[in-house]
Amino acid sequence: MTGRPAGRPLVPAYLSTGGVARPSRPQLERLSVLTRGDAPVPAGLPAAALALLDVLEGGALALVEAAALLRLPVSAVRVLAADLADRDLVLARAPIPPADRFEPDLLKRVADGLRALKH
Amino acid sequence: MASAPSSTSASPADGIHLPDTARDLVKILVAGPFGVGKTTLIDSVSEIRPLHTEEHLSEASASVDDLAGVRDKTTTTVAIDFGRVSLAGGVVLYLFGTPGQERFRSLWDDIAYGALGALVLVDSRRIDASFDVLGLVEESGLPYAVAFNAFPDAPRHYGEAQLRRALDLEPGTPMVTCDARDTNSSVDALLALVDHLIATQEAVSR
Numbered sequence: 596m597t598g599r600p601a602g603r604p605l606v607p608a609y610l611s612t613g614g615v616a617r618p619s620r621p622q623l624e625r626l627s628v629l630t631r632g633d634a635p636v637p638a639g640l641p642a643a644a645l646a647l648l649d650v651l652e653g654g655a656l657a658l659v660e661a662a663a664l665l666r667l668p669v670s671a672v673r674v675l676a677a678d679l680a681d682r683d684l685v686l687a688r689a690p691i692p693p694a695d696r697f698e699p700d701l702l703k704r705v706a707d708g709l710r711a712l713k714h
Numbered sequence: 715m716a717s718a719p720s721s722t723s724a725s726p727a728d729g730i731h732l733p734d735t736a737r738d739l740v741k742i743l744v745a746g747p748f749g750v751g752k753t754t755l756i757d758s759v760s761e762i763r764p765l766h767t768e769e770h771l772s773e774a775s776a777s778v779d780d781l782a783g784v785r786d787k788t789t790t791t792v793a794i795d796f797g798r799v800s801l802a803g804g805v806v807l808y809l810f811g812t813p814g815q816e817r818f819r820s821l822w823d824d825i826a827y828g829a830l831g832a833l834v835l836v837d838s839r840r841i842d843a844s845f846d847v848l849g850l851v852e853e854s855g856l857p858y859a860v861a862f863n864a865f866p867d868a869p870r871h872y873g874e875a876q877l878r879r880a881l882d883l884e885p886g887t888p889m890v891t892c893d894a895r896d897t898n899s900s901v902d903a904l905l906a907l908v909d910h911l912i913a914t915q916e917a918v919s920r
Binding site for chain 2: 666668670707
Protein backbone atom coordinates (compact mmCIF):
# COMPACT_ATOMS: atom_id res chain seq x y z
CA MET A 596 0.00 0.00 0.00
CA THR A 597 2.95 2.30 0.58
CA GLY A 598 3.86 2.49 -3.09
CA ARG A 599 0.50 3.89 -4.09
CA PRO A 600 0.81 7.29 -5.71
CA ALA A 601 -0.73 10.05 -3.67
CA GLY A 602 -3.85 11.68 -5.02
CA ARG A 603 -5.34 8.60 -6.62
CA PRO A 604 -8.43 7.05 -5.07
CA LEU A 605 -8.00 3.56 -3.69
CA VAL A 606 -11.10 2.28 -5.43
CA PRO A 607 -13.17 4.11 -8.02
CA ALA A 608 -16.32 5.31 -6.33
CA TYR A 609 -18.57 3.72 -8.92
CA LEU A 610 -17.07 0.28 -8.27
CA SER A 611 -16.76 0.50 -4.51
CA THR A 612 -20.20 -0.73 -3.55
CA GLY A 613 -20.63 -3.35 -6.25
CA GLY A 614 -23.47 -1.40 -7.79
CA VAL A 615 -25.54 -1.06 -4.62
CA ALA A 616 -26.80 2.50 -4.27
CA ARG A 617 -28.74 2.49 -1.01
CA PRO A 618 -27.52 1.52 2.45
CA SER A 619 -29.49 -1.23 4.20
CA ARG A 620 -29.45 0.94 7.34
CA PRO A 621 -30.80 4.41 6.65
CA GLN A 622 -29.72 5.70 10.06
CA LEU A 623 -25.99 5.73 9.40
CA GLU A 624 -24.73 9.30 9.74
CA ARG A 625 -21.46 11.08 9.06
CA LEU A 626 -20.56 10.74 12.72
CA SER A 627 -21.77 7.18 13.26
CA VAL A 628 -18.99 5.35 15.10
CA LEU A 629 -17.63 2.34 13.22
CA THR A 630 -15.56 -0.37 14.83
CA ARG A 631 -14.34 -3.73 13.61
CA GLY A 632 -16.73 -6.58 14.50
CA ASP A 633 -15.75 -10.06 15.68
CA ALA A 634 -16.86 -12.03 12.64
CA PRO A 635 -14.04 -13.55 10.57
CA VAL A 636 -13.50 -11.96 7.17
CA PRO A 637 -15.12 -14.16 4.53
CA ALA A 638 -13.43 -14.81 1.21
CA GLY A 639 -14.49 -12.79 -1.79
CA LEU A 640 -15.21 -9.44 -0.18
CA PRO A 641 -14.82 -6.54 -2.63
CA ALA A 642 -11.67 -4.45 -2.35
CA ALA A 643 -13.47 -1.41 -0.92
CA ALA A 644 -15.02 -3.52 1.88
CA LEU A 645 -11.62 -4.97 2.72
CA ALA A 646 -10.13 -1.48 2.72
CA LEU A 647 -12.80 -0.32 5.17
CA LEU A 648 -12.14 -3.28 7.48
CA ASP A 649 -8.42 -2.58 7.18
CA VAL A 650 -8.75 1.04 8.21
CA LEU A 651 -10.83 0.01 11.26
CA GLU A 652 -8.21 -2.53 12.35
CA GLY A 653 -6.43 0.07 14.50
CA GLY A 654 -9.55 1.33 16.30
CA ALA A 655 -12.84 3.18 15.96
CA LEU A 656 -13.50 5.89 13.38
CA ALA A 657 -16.40 8.14 12.55
CA LEU A 658 -17.91 7.16 9.20
CA VAL A 659 -16.82 10.45 7.64
CA GLU A 660 -13.22 9.81 8.71
CA ALA A 661 -13.25 6.39 7.10
CA ALA A 662 -14.59 7.99 3.91
CA ALA A 663 -11.83 10.61 3.94
CA LEU A 664 -9.09 8.03 4.53
CA LEU A 665 -10.41 5.71 1.81
CA ARG A 666 -11.04 8.64 -0.56
CA LEU A 667 -14.56 7.43 -1.13
CA PRO A 668 -17.77 9.46 -1.09
CA VAL A 669 -19.64 9.43 2.21
CA SER A 670 -22.62 7.90 0.41
CA ALA A 671 -20.51 4.93 -0.73
CA VAL A 672 -19.11 4.31 2.75
CA ARG A 673 -22.65 4.41 4.14
CA VAL A 674 -23.55 1.55 1.79
CA LEU A 675 -20.37 -0.40 2.58
CA ALA A 676 -20.63 0.06 6.35
CA ALA A 677 -24.30 -0.92 6.39
CA ASP A 678 -23.56 -4.09 4.45
CA LEU A 679 -20.63 -5.01 6.70
CA ALA A 680 -22.71 -4.25 9.81
CA ASP A 681 -25.39 -6.65 8.52
CA ARG A 682 -22.71 -9.36 8.50
CA ASP A 683 -21.29 -8.44 11.93
CA LEU A 684 -18.00 -7.50 10.34
CA VAL A 685 -18.46 -3.92 11.47
CA LEU A 686 -20.21 -2.51 14.52
CA ALA A 687 -21.96 0.82 14.03
CA ARG A 688 -23.31 2.98 16.81
CA ALA A 689 -25.01 6.37 16.90
CA PRO A 690 -22.79 9.47 17.40
CA ILE A 691 -24.41 10.09 20.76
CA PRO A 692 -25.49 7.05 22.81
CA PRO A 693 -29.29 7.12 23.35
CA ALA A 694 -28.81 7.57 27.10
CA ASP A 695 -26.98 10.88 26.52
CA ARG A 696 -29.21 12.24 23.80
CA PHE A 697 -31.33 14.50 25.94
CA GLU A 698 -28.76 15.10 28.58
CA PRO A 699 -28.88 18.86 29.30
CA ASP A 700 -25.25 18.87 30.41
CA LEU A 701 -23.88 17.86 27.03
CA LEU A 702 -23.54 21.48 25.88
CA LYS A 703 -21.89 22.42 29.18
CA ARG A 704 -19.40 19.60 28.71
CA VAL A 705 -18.62 20.95 25.24
CA ALA A 706 -18.12 24.47 26.66
CA ASP A 707 -15.95 23.25 29.56
CA GLY A 708 -13.92 21.11 27.18
CA LEU A 709 -13.35 24.06 24.85
CA ARG A 710 -12.29 26.32 27.74
CA ALA A 711 -9.74 23.71 28.79
CA LEU A 712 -8.12 23.94 25.33
CA LYS A 713 -7.10 27.54 25.85
CA HIS A 714 -3.57 28.30 26.88
CA MET B 715 6.86 6.10 16.83
CA ALA B 716 10.42 5.57 15.59
CA SER B 717 9.79 3.42 12.58
CA ALA B 718 12.07 3.11 9.59
CA PRO B 719 10.90 4.96 6.48
CA SER B 720 10.60 1.62 4.72
CA SER B 721 8.19 0.29 7.36
CA THR B 722 5.12 -1.26 5.79
CA SER B 723 3.01 -0.46 8.84
CA ALA B 724 2.63 3.16 7.75
CA SER B 725 -0.94 3.69 6.64
CA PRO B 726 -3.01 6.81 6.05
CA ALA B 727 -4.89 5.97 9.24
CA ASP B 728 -1.93 6.30 11.62
CA GLY B 729 -2.83 8.32 14.67
CA ILE B 730 -6.33 9.08 13.60
CA HIS B 731 -8.45 6.51 15.40
CA LEU B 732 -10.82 7.73 18.07
CA PRO B 733 -9.55 7.62 21.64
CA ASP B 734 -11.05 4.84 23.76
CA THR B 735 -12.70 7.48 25.93
CA ALA B 736 -14.72 8.85 23.00
CA ARG B 737 -18.40 8.71 23.88
CA ASP B 738 -20.39 11.61 22.50
CA LEU B 739 -19.55 12.76 18.98
CA VAL B 740 -20.95 16.22 18.30
CA LYS B 741 -20.49 18.62 15.45
CA ILE B 742 -20.47 22.30 14.74
CA LEU B 743 -20.55 23.71 11.23
CA VAL B 744 -17.99 26.34 10.34
CA ALA B 745 -19.86 28.04 7.53
CA GLY B 746 -18.83 30.73 5.13
CA PRO B 747 -17.94 31.61 1.56
CA PHE B 748 -14.79 30.31 -0.14
CA GLY B 749 -11.60 31.90 1.12
CA VAL B 750 -13.01 33.24 4.38
CA GLY B 751 -10.77 31.05 6.53
CA LYS B 752 -12.95 28.06 7.43
CA THR B 753 -10.16 25.52 7.05
CA THR B 754 -7.70 27.83 8.81
CA LEU B 755 -10.00 28.00 11.83
CA ILE B 756 -10.61 24.25 11.80
CA ASP B 757 -6.87 23.59 11.54
CA SER B 758 -6.10 25.90 14.46
CA VAL B 759 -8.38 23.87 16.76
CA SER B 760 -8.21 20.35 15.32
CA GLU B 761 -6.05 17.63 16.89
CA ILE B 762 -5.78 15.87 13.52
CA ARG B 763 -4.62 17.38 10.28
CA PRO B 764 -7.92 18.41 8.69
CA LEU B 765 -9.31 15.72 6.39
CA HIS B 766 -11.70 16.18 3.54
CA THR B 767 -14.33 14.23 1.70
CA GLU B 768 -15.20 14.73 -1.94
CA GLU B 769 -18.91 15.40 -2.18
CA HIS B 770 -20.79 14.97 -5.41
CA LEU B 771 -23.27 17.61 -6.36
CA SER B 772 -24.81 15.57 -9.15
CA GLU B 773 -28.15 15.19 -7.40
CA ALA B 774 -28.50 18.86 -6.62
CA SER B 775 -27.57 19.98 -10.09
CA ALA B 776 -29.41 17.23 -11.98
CA SER B 777 -32.26 19.53 -12.85
CA VAL B 778 -30.05 22.23 -14.28
CA ASP B 779 -27.29 20.22 -15.97
CA ASP B 780 -28.35 18.77 -19.30
CA LEU B 781 -25.95 15.93 -19.97
CA ALA B 782 -27.36 14.94 -23.36
CA GLY B 783 -24.54 14.75 -25.86
CA VAL B 784 -21.90 15.83 -23.38
CA ARG B 785 -19.35 13.05 -23.33
CA ASP B 786 -16.74 14.63 -21.14
CA LYS B 787 -19.06 16.04 -18.51
CA THR B 788 -17.63 15.24 -15.10
CA THR B 789 -19.63 15.25 -11.92
CA THR B 790 -19.33 18.45 -9.96
CA THR B 791 -17.59 17.80 -6.68
CA VAL B 792 -16.73 19.95 -3.73
CA ALA B 793 -14.25 19.12 -0.99
CA ILE B 794 -15.65 19.36 2.52
CA ASP B 795 -12.90 19.85 5.11
CA PHE B 796 -13.34 18.71 8.65
CA GLY B 797 -11.33 18.45 11.83
CA ARG B 798 -11.75 16.92 15.24
CA VAL B 799 -10.85 17.73 18.80
CA SER B 800 -11.25 15.40 21.77
CA LEU B 801 -12.51 17.25 24.83
CA ALA B 802 -12.53 16.21 28.46
CA GLY B 803 -15.50 14.13 29.56
CA GLY B 804 -15.65 11.85 26.51
CA VAL B 805 -16.90 14.51 24.11
CA VAL B 806 -15.38 14.59 20.62
CA LEU B 807 -16.12 17.78 18.70
CA TYR B 808 -16.09 17.74 14.91
CA LEU B 809 -15.85 20.93 12.91
CA PHE B 810 -17.16 20.81 9.35
CA GLY B 811 -16.22 23.54 6.95
CA THR B 812 -19.40 24.17 5.01
CA PRO B 813 -19.67 26.33 1.91
CA GLY B 814 -22.82 28.34 1.82
CA GLN B 815 -23.86 28.79 -1.77
CA GLU B 816 -27.43 28.03 -2.61
CA ARG B 817 -26.38 25.19 -4.95
CA PHE B 818 -24.99 23.27 -1.97
CA ARG B 819 -28.37 23.11 -0.26
CA SER B 820 -28.90 19.33 -0.32
CA LEU B 821 -25.33 18.75 0.81
CA TRP B 822 -25.82 21.35 3.51
CA ASP B 823 -28.87 19.55 4.87
CA ASP B 824 -26.94 16.29 5.07
CA ILE B 825 -23.94 17.81 6.84
CA ALA B 826 -26.09 19.90 9.17
CA TYR B 827 -28.09 16.87 10.34
CA GLY B 828 -27.64 16.60 14.11
CA ALA B 829 -25.30 19.60 14.36
CA LEU B 830 -25.30 21.65 17.57
CA GLY B 831 -25.09 24.88 15.64
CA ALA B 832 -23.10 26.90 13.14
CA LEU B 833 -20.31 29.42 13.42
CA VAL B 834 -20.69 31.72 10.42
CA LEU B 835 -17.37 33.21 9.35
CA VAL B 836 -17.56 36.63 7.72
CA ASP B 837 -14.84 38.55 5.92
CA SER B 838 -15.44 42.22 6.70
CA ARG B 839 -13.86 43.19 3.36
CA ARG B 840 -16.69 41.43 1.55
CA ILE B 841 -19.67 41.14 3.82
CA ASP B 842 -22.08 40.48 0.98
CA ALA B 843 -20.30 37.17 0.21
CA SER B 844 -21.81 35.82 3.44
CA PHE B 845 -25.43 36.66 2.71
CA ASP B 846 -26.12 33.28 1.06
CA VAL B 847 -24.64 31.43 4.03
CA LEU B 848 -26.70 33.34 6.54
CA GLY B 849 -29.80 32.63 4.48
CA LEU B 850 -29.10 28.89 4.44
CA VAL B 851 -28.34 28.79 8.17
CA GLU B 852 -31.50 30.65 9.06
CA GLU B 853 -33.64 28.48 6.79
CA SER B 854 -32.18 25.32 8.28
CA GLY B 855 -33.18 26.55 11.73
CA LEU B 856 -29.69 25.91 13.06
CA PRO B 857 -28.70 28.25 15.90
CA TYR B 858 -25.62 30.28 14.99
CA ALA B 859 -23.08 32.88 15.95
CA VAL B 860 -21.19 35.22 13.63
CA ALA B 861 -17.41 35.59 13.73
CA PHE B 862 -15.56 38.22 11.74
CA ASN B 863 -12.25 36.78 10.64
CA ALA B 864 -9.81 39.63 11.18
CA PHE B 865 -7.75 39.94 8.02
CA PRO B 866 -4.85 42.38 8.40
CA ASP B 867 -6.18 44.69 5.71
CA ALA B 868 -9.78 44.57 6.85
CA PRO B 869 -11.41 47.96 7.33
CA ARG B 870 -11.40 48.95 10.98
CA HIS B 871 -13.89 51.73 10.75
CA TYR B 872 -17.00 49.56 11.02
CA GLY B 873 -18.77 49.68 14.34
CA GLU B 874 -20.58 46.65 15.76
CA ALA B 875 -23.97 48.24 15.18
CA GLN B 876 -23.08 48.90 11.54
CA LEU B 877 -22.00 45.32 10.98
CA ARG B 878 -25.10 43.96 12.65
CA ARG B 879 -27.25 46.13 10.44
CA ALA B 880 -25.34 45.12 7.32
CA LEU B 881 -25.88 41.43 8.12
CA ASP B 882 -29.43 41.97 9.40
CA LEU B 883 -28.68 40.06 12.60
CA GLU B 884 -31.18 39.60 15.38
CA PRO B 885 -30.21 41.30 18.66
CA GLY B 886 -29.63 37.96 20.42
CA THR B 887 -27.23 36.55 17.82
CA PRO B 888 -23.67 36.61 19.17
CA MET B 889 -21.11 38.45 17.05
CA VAL B 890 -17.39 38.26 17.72
CA THR B 891 -14.14 39.09 15.98
CA CYS B 892 -11.54 36.35 15.68
CA ASP B 893 -8.20 35.50 14.16
CA ALA B 894 -8.79 32.11 12.57
CA ARG B 895 -5.03 31.35 12.66
CA ASP B 896 -4.94 31.61 16.43
CA THR B 897 -6.13 28.66 18.53
CA ASN B 898 -7.30 30.69 21.50
CA SER B 899 -9.14 33.14 19.30
CA SER B 900 -10.84 30.35 17.33
CA VAL B 901 -11.82 28.59 20.56
CA ASP B 902 -13.29 31.86 21.84
CA ALA B 903 -15.41 32.16 18.70
CA LEU B 904 -16.66 28.59 19.16
CA LEU B 905 -17.37 29.35 22.82
CA ALA B 906 -19.45 32.37 21.82
CA LEU B 907 -21.64 29.93 19.90
CA VAL B 908 -21.77 27.20 22.57
CA ASP B 909 -22.49 29.69 25.39
CA HIS B 910 -25.30 31.07 23.21
CA LEU B 911 -26.67 27.54 22.78
CA ILE B 912 -26.57 26.98 26.55
CA ALA B 913 -28.34 30.27 27.22
CA THR B 914 -31.01 29.40 24.63
CA GLN B 915 -31.48 25.96 26.15
CA GLU B 916 -31.87 27.42 29.63
CA ALA B 917 -34.37 30.00 28.41
CA VAL B 918 -36.47 27.27 26.80
CA SER B 919 -36.44 24.95 29.81
CA ARG B 920 -37.25 27.69 32.27
